[in-house]
Amino acid sequence: MTTSRLAWLHHGATSASPMSIRAELDKLRYLRDLDAHALDLSTLPGARRRRPAGIGRRATNQALARREVDKRYPVLLATLAECAVEVLDEVVQMFDQAISGTENRARRKLDELLPSERGPRRTG
Numbered sequence: 001m002t003t004s005r006l007a008w009l010h011h012g013a014t015s016a017s018p019m020s021i022r023a024e025l026d027k028l029r030y031l032r033d034l035d036a037h038a039l040d041l042s043t044l045p046g047a048r049r050r051r052p053a054g055i056g057r058r059a060t061n062q063a064l065a066r067r068e069v070d071k072r073y074p075v076l077l078a079t080l081a082e083c084a085v086e087v088l089d090e091v092v093q094m095f096d097q098a099i100s101g102t103e104n105r106a107r108r109k110l111d112e113l114l115p116s117e118r119g120p121r122r123t124g
């Protein structure tokens with residue numbers, strides 16, 4: 001069974017591994033190809049954006065297909081706009097975690113290689 005694009009977009013990463021980052025970048029590329037990042041829904045009040053996006057987040061493809069056209073497409077647009085923001089935030093957070101992990105590993109390795117300054121001093 002294949003996952004719908006809508007379910008795929010809402011399935012978040014579980015770690016900041018290179019494969020997870022790539023999967024999120026694939027989502028971001030897909031959303032950018034749809035120009036989801038350029039959708040400007042700022043003229044709508046927040047509740048008017050969140051409600052259809054919530055419907056899109058919870059609905060199955062079949063449920064969306066059964067909706068009337070004048071209700072289906074606003075739900076999809078609000079969902080795409082929300083996904084564009086969420087996926088971008090997730091990618092930035094994952095890169096931050098990956099860089100932080102790399103920095104911590106490098107710091108530990110450097111500490112192992114440098115002589116300890118906390119050991120007993122030799123006088124003499």
